[in-house]
Amino acid sequence: MAQISTPPGIELSTATHTFLDQPQQLFIDGTWTNAASGETFDTINPATGELLARVPLADASDVDQAVAAARAALAGKWGQINGEQRAQQLWRIADLLDANVDHLAEIETLDNGKPFRVSRYDVIFAARHFRYYAGWAGKLEGSTVPVSIPNQFVYTRREPMGVVGLIIPWNFPLLMAAWKLAPALAAGNTTILKPAEQTPLSALRLGVLLQEAGLPDGVVNIVTGPGLPTGAAITEHMDVDKVAFTGSTAIGRKVMAAAANSNLKRISLELGGKSPNVIFADADITNAAKGAAWAVFSTAGQECVAGSRLFVERAVYDQVLDGLTLQAERIRVGNGFDKVHVGPIITETQLDRVMSYIESGKASGAQVVSGGERLGDELANGYFLRPTIFAHEDDSLDIVREEIFGPVVAVTPFDDWDELVSRANTTEYGLAAGVWTRDVAKAHRFAHAVQAGTVWINGYGLFDAAAPFGGYKQSGFGREMGKEALELYTQVKTVWVGV
Ligand code: NAI
Ligand code: MG
Secondary structure, eight states, X not given: OOOOOOOTTOOOOHHHHHHHHSOOOEEETTEEEOOXXXXXXXXXXXXXXXXXXXXXXXXXXXXXXXXXXXXXXXXXXXXXXXXXXXXXXXXXXXXXXXXXXXXXXXXHHHHHOOOHHHHHHHHHHHHHHHHHHHHHHTOOOOOEEOOSSTTEEEEEEEEEOOEEEEEOOXXXXXXXXXXXXXXXXXXXXXXXXXXXXXXXXXXXXXXXXXXXXXXXXXXXXXXXXXXXXXXXHHHTOTTOOEEEXXXXXXXXXXXXXXXXXXXXXXXEEEOOOOOEEEEOTTSOHHHHHHHHXXXXXXXXXXXXXXXXXXXEEGGGHHHHHHHHHHHXXXXXXXXXXXXXXXXXXXXXXXXXXXXXXXXXXXXXXXXXXXXXXXXXXXXXXXXXXXXXXXEOSOTTSHHHHSOOOSSEEEEEEEOSHHHHHHHHHOSSXXXXXXXXXXXXHHXXXXXXXXOOSEEEESOOSOOOTTSOBOOSGGGEESOBSTTHHHHHTEEEEEEEEEO
16 A cells, blocks of 8 residues: 655544545546556655555546546436536535545645645635536526527527536646536536546545535546546547646647547637736835745746746836745745645656756856755655746746746846836736736736736736636637636527527
8 A cells, every 4th residue: 555654743634544545446427447458557745755546547448438428428317407406516516525625635735745725725716616606507598689580589598518528737636627627517518527647636536525416427527647548538539529628838739639630629728828927116015025926936836827927127126036035935845734835846757847947047147046956855755846036137048938837936127118018928828917016007007918818916826716717829718717617618509480
């Protein structure tokens, strides 16, 4: 059995031990089953490098089973129940998430490494998502359409897409599953959920809760495995109607190509970012420096919205750099079960990738103001990095252009408005942006000028089930959350009636 060590004084719940002691299986058609090939892969604890569990590696034949189950479920009871009944299902799921918050948060912290307190928030927000979309389940209205042809009554219906594949990354495993499952189920779809291979456990535990909630068999199927073969088997499948994907822009392109080369399935993509965060001289500088630190260092920078390019008006540049450094040096990095602010990088591979960006930044002449090293001693077996601040005046550097997905910020001064807007928008990405100023008009002007799907004014990284979220440019398309997400999981049918 896997070894599960926690810091001194930390006891995991019995529920978590029980869950980790049992063999992990795929969830297909309401049944727990091994992969057809019998193959497994390891998921590890990034805080310790220890094996947590062996998880089935699903291949195309397992995905076929899951898709067939989802297709059958659509034609079965699930396809017949009304919106109010779907809402009740979603509420039950939310209640079960809330009832298991500590247990699920333990699993998330073990598998992903993030601080336990943060994992708890993820579970609570996941529950809120299900409640928010429960509210929509019975309100998916069509419209009546006045047409110019006489004696015709025309109306629209909002129907489910059908069988939907949900492919999610490792940085918010349970929460991102909820971002996709909740609207997909509210709209009456059936689903195949594929968690990231680095963090499959919370999704598998969620499967048990979905059963407890009484969801009919086959409505949610959970297949675990890497992009190849598991993810690709979903995106290439001829009987999957839609894929919702969150991950890297490189894989987003592959998802789009797979859709084009198979059945033209619908896709929505939430991809990478290199988000600008701007501090004007008239901002509350202490607050802004603190906010800018959290914008990039929370979740060890492993957030698609990370405020990884910080633009500071020159008059306050040194002051902000000092404030940011102070914040960065106060951040406690360590095992998520200890009293820390930030946990590890997800894998050794990702750590190496981030370190190579840090080396490239140094080599290209950017100045390391703080951090830049891996943490050793009792943290040496995990993948921990110090929050890292680079100062630069050259937007062509790799550390300024490319998504690092680690606790690394590139700080630069700016002098005037046109320069700022042009530099902020000189990126292939467009996921998010931040702006800090006391001048309300300037804040809105920037919010309108920046090419990003979300803009935070005097804040950063806030999310709510009701607020749409998604990318401009190569950060993807489609909006999750809010009313907009329902567009991703429904299609419009127009009905003409001769009267
Ligand atoms: P990734 O894009 O490879 O993985 C995301 C998900 O896609 C996982 O579930 C993975 O199994 C699946 N996947 C991989 N290849 C696939 C394929 N060919 N077909 C279908 N599904 C596939 O991201 P990865 O490798 O974990 O991280 C690499 C970089 O991606 C990070 O350094 C970061 O820059 C970016 N990233 C961005 C995220 C975001 O939230 N925007 C989340 C995770 C990673
Ligand atoms: Mg893991």
